[in-house]
Amino acid sequence: MQNYEWVTDITAPERVGFFTDSSICIGCKACEVACKEWNALPTEGLEFLALSYDNTGALGSDTWRHVAFIEQKRDGGVRWLMNSDVCKHCTRAACLDVCPTGALFRTEFGTVVVQEDVCNGCGYCIAACPFGVIDRRPADGRAFKCTMCYDRLKGGLQPACATACPTTSIQFGPLHEMRDRARRRVEELHASGVDDARLYLADESDGVEGGGSIFLLLDDPHVYGLPDQPEATTHHLGEMWKTAALAAGAIALGVAGAFLGGRR
């Protein structure tokens, strides 16, 4: 009877997500450090990029949180935008769709994770990601990206970045709750006169059918290095295969025509 109890107790966890509220990001990079630390990510060297306070540059195989810094001249002063970027864990994830080995998979938490013991480094996910998130670790050959701390989630903990964030700019929880919070927050900001505030990937209307990571931004996404209109390439896969079928038919017809069309 104990077994019976145990079996019925199986329930899928809710889909979880990040809500990254850039309006309260202070650019401390605690998320970057906590991520590197927890996930034991190798260093990429120390490089001075001279891009405001950003010496990280971009997300990559060894950088799973990246704080962007933008300095804008405004009303005689400077507006300083900061935003902690991360894998979007797309509802329609192109990386996951194109992975030929099944190394990339959708976890029970609704996140997208690479199984490092399966990945053979084919690089398809890298070309397919519309955000330029996933990349190959050169010395290793395989592809790496944010796992939303899959190991911590399994143990009932929050991801390291959300735990380390001192201002609650990075929030974590059930995705529907993150979406509600994001909507409430953007309304609050609009009411207090911050008309620039907008949500990114916060519903299913975009080309990746929404993110498992949603953002509140204060300018157009491209200002932060995010595509204004991201699209999962596999939306058009049917059209592509139809064209390939037509092209394959052209070869068959061409060969047949080459024999029928002449005397010699």
Add this chain to the structure above:
Amino acid sequence: MSDSYYGRPYLKTPVWKPEIAGYFWIGGLAGASATLALAARLAGNRRLHRSALGAALAGSVISPALLIDDLGRPERFLNMLRVFKPTSPMSVGSWVLAGFGTTAGGAAVSEFTGVLRPLGRLAEVVAAALGPVLATYTGVLVADTAVPVWHESRRHLPLVFAGGAMASAGGLAAMTTPARRAGPARRLALLGAALELVSAADMERHLGELAAPYRDGDAARAARLGRGLTGAGAGVVALAGRRRLGAIVGGSLLLGGALAERIAVYRAGLQSAREAKP
């Protein structure tokens, strides 16, 4: 600076090596050759049958080697056949290549050694059916990415690759078959060259501003070379293809043209990813 984040690329540049362009070329050549081989046998043209089957065999050996070399973890190449995933053109392609390699290889070995002829003939039919898929799925492979110049060519790339495959298979068979028996190979080469040139030009027109990599830079040089070689090769095959030297020169030009066109597509993708605006 308000255009994008310090002008930095927002996409990752594909990590695929130039060998991948070689694979698109050899795979196309092998695929169309298998179909040509079957047609030649059905038409009773044994010399052409054997030439084309030999090309299919060679291609089916070289193709996987080029692909495996391109992996970050080559020792794990068998993971490609761990699952079958219709949403992944690379998964579909791996299965097609595995099926094609087995059947084209088997058919050729049977033909040249006389072993298990009935099975060899069956394998030849399967290879002839898979060949055109092998030659064109690669267009889907690169189109199914976030790279703008590839993704926006999704209605053209399979046709460009089909044209190149026909031109290469026809050109090589015309070189390796006595001219008297190579008429169908020459006609296939000309049809292929025409399809390649027309569909590549249409692709550039369709791309509009996105075609920039094909107009200036590394990719543009390869594209111009490819179109020049293909055009010249078609001319030589049409005018002098019945002579041995004409077939060799014309066939070589067509093979070179198809390779250069694929290198152009490959390079255009890398440049497009680097220069894409978010």
